[in-house]
Amino acid sequence: MRYLPLTNEDRSAMLARIGAASIDDLFVDVPESARLSGPVAGLPNHATELAVERHMGALAKRNLSAGEAPFFLGCGAYRHHVPASVDHLIQRGEFLTAYTPYQPEIAQGTLQMLFEFQTQVARLYGCDVANASMYDGSTACWEAIVMARRVTRRNKAVLSAGLHPHYVSVAQTMARFTGDVLETALPTLEATTDAARLLDAIDGETSCVVVQYPDILGRIGDLSEIAARAHEKGALLIAVVTEPVALGALRAPGEMGADIVVGEGQGIGVGLQFGGPYVGLFACKERFVRQMPGRLCGETVDAEGKRGFVLTLSTREQHIRREKATSNICTNSGLCALAFSIHMTLLGEKGLRDLAMLNHGLAVKAADRLAKVPGVALINDGFFNEFTLDLGREARPVVRSLADRGILAGVSLGRLYPGVAALERGLVVAVTETSTAEDVEALAAGLEEALA
Amino acid sequence: MSRYFTEDHEWVDVDGEIGTVGITDYAQSQLGDIVFVEVPAEGKQLAKGDDAAVVESVKAASDVYSPVSGTVVEGNADLADDPALVNGSAEEDGWFFKLTLSDPSELEGLMDEAAYAAFVAKL
Amino acid sequence: MTINQSGWKPEMGDGNAPAGTTFTGNRGLMLEEALIFEIGDSHTTGVDLDAAPAIASRLSGLERNREIGLPGLSEPETVRHYTRLSRQNYAIDLGLFPLGSCTMKHNPRLNEKVARMAGFADLHPLQTIDTVQGALGVIHELAHWLTTLTGMPAVAMSPKAGAHGELCGLLAIRSALEARGDARSVILVPESAHGTNPATAAFCGYAVENIPATAEGRVDLAALKARLGPDVAAVMITNPNTCGLFERDMKAIADAVHDAGALVYCDGANFNAIVGRVRPGDLGVDAMHINLHKTFSTPHGGGGPGAGPVVFSEALAPYAPLPIVEKAEDGYHLVEEETAGEHHADSFGRMVAFHGQMGMFTRALAYILSHGADGLRQVSEDAVLNANYVLRSLEDVLDAPFGPSGPCMHEALFSDDGLADGFTTLDVAKGLIDEGYHPMTMYFPLVVHGAMLVEPTETESKAALDQFIGALRSVAERAKAGDEALKSAPHFAPRRRLDETAAARKPVLVWKAPEVAEAAE
Secondary structure: OOOOOOOHHHHHHHHHHHOOOOHHHHOOOOOHHHEOOOOOOOOOEOOOHHHHHHHHHHHHHOEOOHHHOOEOOOOOOOOOOOOHHHHHHHOOHHHHOOOOOOOHHHEHHHHHHHHHHHHHHHHHHOOOEEOOOEOOHHHHHHHHHHHHHHHHOOOEEEEOOOOOHHHHHHHHHHHHHHOOEEEOOOOOOOOOOOHHHHHHHOOOOEEEEEEEOOOOOOOOOOOHHHHHHHHHOOOEEEEEEOOHHHHHOEOOHHHHOOOEEEEEOOOOOOOOHHHOOOOEEEEEOHHHHHHOOOOEEEEEEEOOOOEEEEEEOHHHOHHHHHHHOOOOOOOOOHHHHHHHHHHHHHHHHHHHHHHHHHHHHHHHHHHHHHHOOOOOEEOOOOOOOEEEEEOOOOHHHHHHHHHHOOOEOOEEHHHHOOOOHHHOOEEEEEOOOOOOHHHHHHHHHHHHHHHO | OEEEEOOOOEEEEEEOOEEEEEEOHHHHHHHOOEEEEEOOOOOOEEOOOOEEEEEEEOOOEEEEEOOOOEEEEEEOOHHHHOOOHHHHOOOOOOOOEEEEEOOHHHHHHOEOHHHHHHHHHOO | OOOOOOOOOOOOOOOOOOOOOOOOOOEOOEOOOOOHHHHOEOOOOOOOOOOOOOOOOOOOOOEOOOOOOOOEOOHHHHHHHHHHHHOOEOOOOOOOOOEOOOOOOOOOHHHHHHHOOHHHHOOOOOOOHHHEHHHHHHHHHHHHHHHHHHOOOEEEOOOOOHHHHHHHHHHHHHHHHHHOOOOOOEEEEEOOOOOHHHHHHHHOOOEEEEEOEOOOOOEOHHHHHHHOOOOEEEEEEEOOOOOOOOOOOHHHHHHHHHHOOOEEEEEHHHHHHOOOOEOHHHHOOOEEEOOOOOOOOOOOOOOOOOOOOEEEOOOOHHHOOEOEEEEEOOEEEEEOHHHHHHHOOOOOOEOOOOOOOHHHHHHHHHHHHHHHHHHHHHHHHHHHHHHHHHHHHHOOOOEOOOHHHOOOOOOEEEEOOOOOOOOOHHHHHHHHHHOOOOOOEEOOOOOOOOOEEEOOOOOOOHHHHHHHHHHHHHHHHHHHHOOHHHHHOOOOOOOOOEOHHHHHHOOOOOOOOHHHHHHHO
16 A cells, blocks of 8 residues: 555564564454454455546546636635645645644744734734634634623624625524524615614624625625624624625725624635635734634744744633633644735735726626626625626526536525525626636526526 | 631732732742733622632643632732733732632631641642 | 866865854755745735726725735745745654644645546535536545444534534534433543543533543543433543543443433544544444544644544434535435425534535545555554554653553653653653654643653654654653753754743734834833
């Protein structure tokens, strides 16, 4: 077996040194009845590299990949062009095959990268500090709600109707067990966000209000007023950003008063990957730093006075605080954070802003074009690179029939909110720099045909 | 004024009905460099043995228990900026909090300085 | 003759290294690298983009009106920056990485290639089901392997890492108990458990109580039995445990737990020791997470991503989280909230957006197919053989507290007993850095003072092990002899010991321009 270096001679010599007669002697503590006498039944034996590649290649071919079709899906996962150097660099063995940087003297590469990443995320979000990443946006969102409970010592969270339904679902699953109270609502097919509902709902029992920006339908609402109301009532504002590129064009949530900003970092550097691994971003105001979940990297000096970096404030974490930890998270999303950071470094301020305006410009043109398709209406007044169309009829079968014709048209709200009749006509369309004018024409033509 | 000790390495000085609580020099030496201390807020009610404060080194976090019952009247604000006070002066400037004792009879179960020294010597 | 016009006459010098520093701060190939904030600026970019079309913006009046503060670098500068950083890291690709409980084994590059196939990497999680049949096939096939290898009937694929898998397992346990109207409040955890176990139990609302270990390093069955009662929801056991020992009484533990109406959660972080030889399903386990980034070799990436699928017994299978991939005659189906009611009505719900760590699934499946049933059996044999070889080769120089307990499994545990006065596990670890190794896990498990937990894994050759054993022996002998130079090790790494106290007292978590940082002082 190509990954196992020991020879049978080695094994014999090692058993002799150990003083065991056979390998079985080393498993003597396993009850006889639980020891398998041979390879596990029902599974094939080892395979060549070529055979495995062939098998996996055949499975890969049974998918319609985004690059093969006009492609317009978003809703929490965005297709952006990732520069070739990003993937090259994250495959350097010193990054790819390193562990969590527990020994800082020989992990400065990972640690300095994390320090740079934390700074990039904090600045993008308009916050004081950021952590070294979470699993993804949905779990970061729940962790933020838990953190707000710790800070405010209250347990009622008000969730915007525009929050990604999977994020809501994750929070509902957890809240059922933790006893947190969640006030939720369904979005409606209209241009305005549910800011008014949120302002009404925040009261003296509220721990936090959670608002996605831009929201699941692509709408953009000012957070300032919600922040002010939350603070007046002693609650925190948690902003959720599922498309990081949007913040190249839009005001940062932290600037509008958000106390905690979390989100999905996948759109920068990571790629679609059928939903994971992604990278959760988590930032907040400095005064809450000891209540943060996850790892934090900090600057210090070594014994010679040279600048260096270490994991710090670890007493918040499970390996030290155990049942009193701020979270149970251990492994996070280090390599995806690296991909995010490299891509962000390649972009820089100028590149991110240009990329954001390119996305926005293409989306505006696409929205206007698609709204001209008979029977189609654009719901949004404002949006970044994603908007919602009212198709005038159930969108889900339309998306399926367009997929049959090789067009990946967007995400039907019926897929995200099954059984909600008021939303079934909605189609959420994302347009990025990867979408060409021809792609938009193909979608327009496809919609026209499907709706005729 | 008299000083009492617990087996969990807290000390309490009693002056009238006010007790001042800290951790012992032995305890700080076991923790190493203290990096953070969280003291209780004024007005907090504590029963004997309750978690009252937290003291952290780089690789360990320890709860500090209240040696007696009472109501917190003051936390040591200097510890927020300078947690190293606990290393430098655990039994003087590095005190954690003061409280009004609600049941002075609880002091009877605690050790005096000599008894604590003997207790530590056996650890 | 012609004269040597170039003047080039190689000389060896006297071999003494000069003291002092270089102009750059570099030392030959040991290269210093500034932060992107010090070398980049907001006008530079390393990407070329099409010009944005001229449109009237529709950003709801919320256009950015302030600089973000993101420095850019050109592509060559970017490649150089991260390449130089990478060289300051230790990694499995560079050498043996004996971090106990972490299973740092070789990461085959075939798996990287497979994960990057466009049919997997360039696939959106919300595409229509007909267009992602191959991806669902990967999940289904991996699920089949995991259930077969563990002898468990069901598996939840979506948890994102080990601790997330623990959460999944405990939520299923709680759901099952609530379903029978018997909500319980306490989780029992051995003293030697990973910190994630108690943290997870608390994260989903349970009280946590410790169970002591016996002198030989295993769960104290009598103490466990004495504590079991109607308030105990589950026991979390790591098997093999963090002392590197198989919990011999696992079946008896499981029987006692079940008799008390509670369930058995197994932390599967150490599955590498038994994969292919022992099925946890035969030991009475109700739920166990599997770290794909440990046993199944998906790369650790400097701290993730991981993946933590959870296998379930019949008792817990109905409560598994969404989504679930199922195979039917017309292809693979994805069971989500919409159709869960049909035959997954008891599912406790969704734990993550989308469907889990696809990029880890493809890698793990390629790894499993490469090894096959016979190769995986060899994996655990060699992992255990290598660990015992390390244990028996060093127990004369390092204290092995459970050495007399019998063979270890995939990791060897030593303590600081016998080191010279004032010398610690930390000194041994830092000494190993100078020998060119990543240290073992230190100060864990907590049940042993100054613990050193060595997990060599099966992907080390005998020659690599012999060299490592020689290095650790040398460092241990120095620590026993009181060699002061060890107290200031490492001497030859990119950095000397770092001041973690200063870092924690005045945390600097983001970069600030020097003038801003000064003004804040």
